[in-house]
Amino acid sequence: MAEARKVPFFNYPFVYTHEEKELTEIFQDVGRRGAFILQQDLRDFEKNLAEFMGVKFALGVSNGTDGLLMALRAAGIGQGDEVIFCSHTFIATAAAIHYSGATPIPAETNEDHQIDPEHVKTLITSKTKAIMPTQLNGRCSNMEALQKIADDHGLHIIEDAAQGLGATFKGKMAGTFGIGAAMSFYPAKVLGCLGDGGAVFTNDENIYENYLLQRDHGRDHKTGEVVAWGLNLRLDNLQAAFLNHRLKKYPEVIKRRREMAGMYQEFLEDIEEIVLPPAPTEEDDYFDIYQNYEVRVPNRDEYKAFLAEHGVGTLIQWGGQGIHQMKKLGFTQSLPKTEDIVSKIILLPMNMSLSNDDIEYVCGITRKYFKK
Ligand SMILES: Cc1ncc(COP(=O)(O)O)c(C=O)c1O
Numbered sequence: 001m002a003e004a005r006k007v008p009f010f011n012y013p014f015v016y017t018h019e020e021k022e023l024t025e026i027f028q029d030v031g032r033r034g035a036f037i038l039q040q041d042l043r044d045f046e047k048n049l050a051e052f053m054g055v056k057f058a059l060g061v062s063n064g065t066d067g068l069l070m071a072l073r074a075a076g077i078g079q080g081d082e083v084i085f086c087s088h089t090f091i092a093t094a095a096a097i098h099y100s101g102a103t104p105i106p107a108e109t110n111e112d113h114q115i116d117p118e119h120v121k122t123l124i125t126s127k128t129k130a131i132m133p134t135q136l137n138g139r140c141s142n143m144e145a146l147q148k149i150a151d152d153h154g155l156h157i158i159e160d161a162a163q164g165l166g167a168t169f170k171g172k173m174a175g176t177f178g179i180g181a182a183m184s185f186y187p188a189k190v191l192g193c194l195g196d197g198g199a200v201f202t203n204d205e206n207i208y209e210n211y212l213l214q215r216d217h218g219r220d221h222k223t224g225e226v227v228a229w230g231l232n233l234r235l236d237n238l239q240a241a242f243l244n245h246r247l248k249k250y251p252e253v254i255k256r257r258r259e260m261a262g263m264y265q266e267f268l269e270d271i272e273e274i275v276l277p278p279a280p281t282e283e284d285d286y287f288d289i290y291q292n293y294e295v296r297v298p299n300r301d302e303y304k305a306f307l308a309e310h311g312v313g314t315l316i317q318w319g320g321q322g323i324h325q326m327k328k329l330g331f332t333q334s335l336p337k338t339e340d341i342v343s344k345i346i347l348l349p350m351n352m353s354l355s356n357d358d359i360e361y362v363c364g365i366t367r368k369y370f371k372k
Contacts, residue, residue, distance in 0.1 A: 001364030002357040007349050009313030014353040015187045016194060023194070026245055030238045038216070038234060041241035046199075048247055053165075055176040055201045057208040060235030060243075061215055064162040064184025064198040068096035070233060071158045071180030071200055072130070074210040077102050081129040085160070086115035086141075087322035087338045088345075089134040093160045094323045096182075097132065106324040106331065109338040112278055113137060113294060113345075116337070117145035124149075130156040135164030135174040137277065138190065138257075138291030143169045143177045156180075161201070163291040165191050166254050170285045175201045185239070188351070190253060190291050191246055193239040253352060257290040260350060260359055264293055267363035271370045273298060275344075292317070296344035303369055304346055310365045315347040 016023060035041060042060050050058035061067045077083060079101040085093050087106035097104035105128070108119035115133045131150055133141035143157075150157050157178035164174030165183055175181040185197035200211050212221050218230030258280040265279045275296040280288060294317065297303045304314050322338040324331040348362055 001368075002361040004311065005358065005361055006311040007313060007354070007358045007362055009315050009347070009349050010188050010351055011353040012187060014351075015192055018352070022245060023242060026241050027238065030241050035237050037237060039237040041244060042235060042237045045240040045244040045247065048244060049199060050201075052247060052250070053173045053176055053201065055173070056203040056205075057201065057211075059200050059208070059211045059215065060240050061182075061198045061200055061211075062233045062235060063196040064160075064182050064186065065092040065096060066233045067182030067184075067198040067200045068092060068132075068158075068160055068162075069099050070211055070214050071178075071182050071202075071207075072096055072100040072102070072132075073214060074200075074202070074207045075130060075156045075158055075179050077129050077156070077158075080127060082125060082127040083130045083132050083158075084120050084123050084128060085132040085323075086134050086136070087324045087333075087335050088113055088317075088342055089136060089160065089323060090162070090318060091323060091326070092162070093132060093134055094329075098329075102129065103127070104323070106322065106333055106335060106338075108335050109322070109341050110142075111275075112139060113341065114139060114141040115146070117142055117149060119337075120146065120149055124153050124155075128153065128155060130158050132158045132160055134160040134162070135167055136292075137294050138163055138167050138289035139278070139286060140164065140167050140169035140174050140288075143172070144285075147177070162186075162198075163189065164289070165189070166250065166287075166289045168287040176203070179204055180207055185243055190257065190289055191243060191250055193242050193246075195236075195239060197235050197239045197243065199235070254289045256352065257350065258288070260354060261288070261290045261293060263356065263359045264348065264363065267360065268295075268366060271367070271372055273370055274366070290350055293348045293350040294345055295348060296341065297346060298344060300344050300346050303366075306369045307362070307365055310368075312362050312365055313349060317345060317347060318342075320345060 081102040159181035161175035162184035218228040
């Protein structure tokens with residue numbers, strides 16, 4: 001086993017320090033140009049991001065949560081509508097549905113921690129207008145099954161792709177399947193900025209025009225005339241400049257994350273008590289980018305404490321609760337499969353500051369815990 005060390009779950013200073021010189025130069029350049037709001041760096045980033053994803057339109061916005069709300073509104077979702085989402089997600093998914101005026105309807109979670117299309121089918125009513133799958137942990141949901149359901153019932157798909165930049169299903173990227181989608185550039189995301197940031201996507205020109213209006217006070221971007229109600233939902237030009245720089249190296253980052261996932265797989269796959277995420281193979285329909293490495297273990301809290309005693313940081317996404325378990329928000333559903341899954345989930349360290357020895361150490365402590 002690699003020698004004893006501290007492996008924090010996430011190293012926030014590293015987001016800046018690992019390329020301090022380049023980022024400082026970008027800051028100086030943007031500052032000296034006074035290019036703060038809706039400037040060239042943002043336009044460049046949007047163009048490069050759309051190209052990278054294979055989508056017609058990408059638009060930088062204030063954060064992923066605002067982006068989800070924009071995408072719902074642009075698709076005409078509102079009062080009296082229902083939107084089905086996976087209960088194992090961040091509250092932002094459901095909150096965006098709530099703030100659109102629609103009712104969030106939580107669905108069950110599958111073995112791979114994605115929305116269960118079979119359960120989605122049972123939740124459809126005359127009020128259902130959309131399905132909002134979360135492309136969780138850097139993996140796509142089964143978009144073929146979801147698309148079929150959407151087609152059969154005349155529903156929109158709007159993706160919560162906050163954790164999914166670069167993940168593909170049958171060669172198509174997260175964020176490009178639905179009529180709209182949103183992504184997050186929160187600093188801990190695989191493509192993170194130095195603060196809050198996000199993007200919305202679409203292949204539909206009308207949706208794009210609507211995004212533009214919502215983002216900038218309802219002003220027509222060509223004439224400046226106010227033609228609709230809008231807000232200030234813009235991505236800072238400075239953040240766009242940082243992101244544009246980072247996007248160039250993004251394929252290398254994905255490669256490294258898949259390599260780390262491969263190491264976890266190799267060192268832990270023989271432990272029956274742990275359920276690992278799908279391995280980083282190239283053979284099936286999924287290409288995962290490992291935003292997170294989420295495993296399931298029976299005595300999760302005890303395992304977490306054992307890792308902590310040995311200097312290893314972990315995180316339990318959203319407190320180990322499905323959204324439907326947040327009863328104070330008015331949810332009354334019971335989703336046994338999701339409840340079982342979230343009672344066992346724990347994220348092991350997965351980020352670019354980790355060395356191979358760090359991963360080996362985390363795996364060594366895990367093996368010790370399971371007496372392997
Ligand atoms: C699944 C999911 N949805 C939505 C969001 C919201 O993104 P943001 O924090 O940029 O508002 C996040 C990230 O924080 C997320 O992980």
